Amino acid sequence: MEASNQSRNHRVDAAAFTCPGLPGWTVGSLCTPGSGAGPSPLPIGRFGNSQVGSIVGTGYINLNTGLVKTFTLTNRFKLSAEGPFINVLNHVNLGQPNLNLSTVSFGTITSGLAPRVRQVSMRLKF
Numbered sequence: 001m002e003a004s005n006q007s008r009n010h011r012v013d014a015a016a017f018t019c020p021g022l023p024g025w026t027v028g029s030l031c032t033p034g035s036g037a038g039p040s041p042l043p044i045g046r047f048g049n050s051q052v053g054s055i056v057g058t059g060y061i062n063l064n065t066g067l068v069k070t071f072t073l074t075n076r077f078k079l080s081a082e083g084p085f086i087n088v089l090n091h092v093n094l095g096q097p098n099l100n101l102s103t104v105s106f107g108t109i110t111s112g113l114a115p116r117v118r119q120v121s122m123r124l125k126f
Contacts, residue, residue, distance in 0.1 A: 009108050011107050058096065062117060066082065076126055085118050087117065088113070091110060
């Protein structure tokens with residue numbers, strides 16, 4: 001049930017989902033089927049009929065690398081310079097879409113994963 005033109009603000013087609021037992025329900029309204037109290041319907045035995053995998057999350061692209069150079073200072077001392085690099089391509093990896101039917105942000109992505117990270121260190125071995 002993915003949106004045909006997926007973007008950060010429209011990852012899931014909200015029109016494909018409804019709150020069972022509540023005619024006229026709209027996305028963003030409270031969905032509490034099964035409580036039997038007030039306007040909530042009695043339990044109906046299941047919550048929808050979507051199959052596993054009907055919503056596919058965002059992809060993840062990551063390339064990590066590192067450089068290490070060891071310098072011999074004396075027989076007893078060695079100096080090692082290291083530089084690990086995470087997400088070298090600096091590709092934008094989006095978080096997962098909001099799948100809470102009771103919020104108006106249902107189907108939108110509001111977060112991202114870590115950007116490029118660089119680190120340099122030196123280690124004296126003796």
